[in-house]
Amino acid sequence: EPEVTQTPSHQVTQMGQEVILRCVPISNHLYFYWYRQILGQKVEFLVSFYNNEISEKSEIFDDQFSVERPDGSNFTLKIRSTKLEDSAMYFCASSDWQGNNQPQHFGDGTRLSIL
């Protein structure tokens, strides 16, 4: 069964540094998402992406965050200047062309640790 893959599985970065988290969504999917889960807390929506543009974003997704689909397969999340509170698991997800009323398929996540 096709799956969403994320790299790296664990990223350790110094505070203030830029970090890029990478995702390869399922190949025929057209809707892409990033979520994060701070240790012991809820999974929180960050941003959704469709047709090469952001379709929705949460309050968490401020100017420090950006997303990109640089080619036909990758979907990236960039944090420009990381803060300690950015430490979390970051999950990428995708859903198919119907988007609404379709399940989202999640990757195993990238654990981001900011020192």
Add this chain to the structure above:
Amino acid sequence: SQQGEEDPQALSIQEGENATMNCSYKTSINNLQWYRQNSGRGLVHLILIRSNEREKHSGRLRVTLDTSKKSSSLLITASRAADTASYFCATARTGANNLFFGTGTRLTVIP
């Protein structure tokens, strides 16, 4: 806030017993989904129920939805040790695709 809240927060049962988890939410929704998360792993989609549906089955899973009470329940029948995981409900509001997750129920099935 649209986030769902699950109860109980934690549930421990013997293998073979049924497990019931409940979820409440606050706003109008398009659908409600249940996901499972094993420790340190991603979320695995279990079942989706649309706002115009009241009950849905998938294998040992049964989900109900009561939009008048803004609540849903997930029943796992004949539980197995491998069902040990955290279970989350997630809602999608009308016209949007992003999901709002609840706090989760940590299920432990004792062999």
